[in-house]
Amino acid sequence: MRNDPVQARGKPANPVQARGERADPIQAQGEPSSRRDAWFRAFFDDQFASLHRYLARFTGDPEVAGELAQEAFIRLYRRRGRPDQPRAWLFTVAMNLARNAKTKASRQRRLLTLERSTHVLSDPPGAPGTTCGSASTRVRVKRALAALSGRDRQLLLLRAEGYSYKDLAAALELNEASVGTLLSRAKAAFKDAYQEYADAP
Amino acid sequence: MHLDQETLSRLVDGELPDDEVRWAEIHLAECTACSARKGDLVATDDLVSSLLPYADDPTPHVDPAELIRRARPAAPRRLQRWAAALILTAAGAGAAYAAPGSPLPALLGRGDDQRTGTEFRQEEPEPSSSGLVLPLDQPLTVRLEGITGPGALIVTTGTGPGIAIESTRAGVSFESEAGVITVSQQQASAGDFRLNVPPEASSARIVLNGREVWRMIGGSIETTLPESPDGTYREELP
Numbered sequence: 001m002r003n004d005p006v007q008a009r010g011k012p013a014n015p016v017q018a019r020g021e022r023a024d025p026i027q028a029q030g031e032p033s034s035r036r037d038a039w040f041r042a043f044f045d046d047q048f049a050s051l052h053r054y055l056a057r058f059t060g061d062p063e064v065a066g067e068l069a070q071e072a073f074i075r076l077y078r079r080r081g082r083p084d085q086p087r088a089w090l091f092t093v094a095m096n097l098a099r100n101a102k103t104k105a106s107r108q109r110r111l112l113t114l115e116r117s118t119h120v121l122s123d124p125p126g127a128p129g130t131t132c133g134s135a136s137t138r139v140r141v142k143r144a145l146a147a148l149s150g151r152d153r154q155l156l157l158l159r160a161e162g163y164s165y166k167d168l169a170a171a172l173e174l175n176e177a178s179v180g181t182l183l184s185r186a187k188a189a190f191k192d193a194y195q196e197y198a199d200a201p
Numbered sequence: 202m203h204l205d206q207e208t209l210s211r212l213v214d215g216e217l218p219d220d221e222v223r224w225a226e227i228h229l230a231e232c233t234a235c236s237a238r239k240g241d242l243v244a245t246d247d248l249v250s251s252l253l254p255y256a257d258d259p260t261p262h263v264d265p266a267e268l269i270r271r272a273r274p275a276a277p278r279r280l281q282r283w284a285a286a287l288i289l290t291a292a293g294a295g296a297a298y299a300a301p302g303s304p305l306p307a308l309l310g311r312g313d314d315q316r317t318g319t320e321f322r323q324e325e326p327e328p329s330s331s332g333l334v335l336p337l338d339q340p341l342t343v344r345l346e347g348i349t350g351p352g353a354l355i356v357t358t359g360t361g362p363g364i365a366i367e368s369t370r371a372g373v374s375f376e377s378e379a380g381v382i383t384v385s386q387q388q389a390s391a392g393d394f395r396l397n398v399p400p401e402a403s404s405a406r407i408v409l410n411g412r413e414v415w416r417m418i419g420g421s422i423e424t425t426l427p428e429s430p431d432g433t434y435r436e437e438l439p
Contacts (some may be wrong), residue, residue, distance in 0.1 A: 033336070033337045033338035033401065033403075034337070034338070034401045034403070035401070037269060037338070040265065040269065041265045041266075044265040044268070045265070048260065048263060048265075049260040052260050052261065053257060053260070056256075056257065056258055057253065057256050057257070060256075062258040062261075066261040066263070069263075070263060070268060073265070073268050074268050074271055074272045075272075077268065077269060077272040078272050137252070137255045138255045138256060141252050141253065141255040141256045142256050144252075145256060156249065156253075157253075159214075160249075160250070160253055164216065165211070165214070165216045177207065178207065180206065180207040180208070180209075180210030180211045180214065180216065181206045181207045181210060183210060183214070184206060184209075184210040184242060184245075187245050187246060187249050188245055190249055190252075191245050191248055191249065194248075194252060
């Protein structure tokens, strides 16, 4: 039983609200473009890695994730006026793009998935010095994520990117009072799926 | 009275208000069942956090400047599509004429083009003037070709939504092609040419009858035009 004080288990490193809301009051349509560009570049440097990581974990495909992340940023740039919560806007757009891409390509993906699962099973062990254990851990984690329901996966992965309970409720249209329960179930489901694959061939 | 799953989850995730945290701690100090459940949650949370990075790949290298480039429509090309010459003529009644097929009639009287930020403006009633407002984010050369007096070339650097070119003369035509606006006169007439280049403009050059007279790049100005005390640049046309 752990003895750590509750305060040590504080909010994750990147709370969405603290990062998404900036002091700069300029949001109007008529914003000078050089200032808009400067904001966009700073926001990109701040957030691209997080968005890509989220999308790559969610889709299981880092290349698709890269394309989706770039498209989401392009749409953010094109948008007249800055969103009130740019980070939440960005992630929402990215999730919608991911959903649309999945619907369009579902037939293709079924074939691809067969190929991919073969590839995943034969994942090389990695650099010399790493044990076979870490390759199989990666495979198991990816499988466990894939085994989750879409909503559970979103809950888990958005939380990992620093979303507060309030942000999770807004992003996933959940009753805020039940986010904790749903999130803890999602974590448990992931753990179960991960441990189940310990015995898989 | 045990702690429910929602409360435990919030406690572990730091989402519980401070006063509720105190009550929870008091209960946990004396309830082994809830303490055990809390311990399970903590262990699961730690496991998930430590495992997720195994699924990660390196972040791809993407240059935001490239995304900005892809995001922008190419405004000068769009002007070119309709007509090489946009002819704005200020007649006595303040009417304006545009070459057939040009976007001008649809845009006259409207604030700005939503997609490219290019504005065509006809001001009324007097003096009648014609002009263009161009986006700030692309380098621009304004060529004044065959322009003679009487009248002055006046350049200012006030704030504005774009680079503005205006003339009170009749018979002025504006032609555009990639990054260059050519202003010429259809007939001899009198009046000033006013250009306003906001300091946020990417870069701007003004060429008068083949000679570069004014340039602003990165906010700094090089010019042969005389500067007035109020910061405007002005030269009488030949």
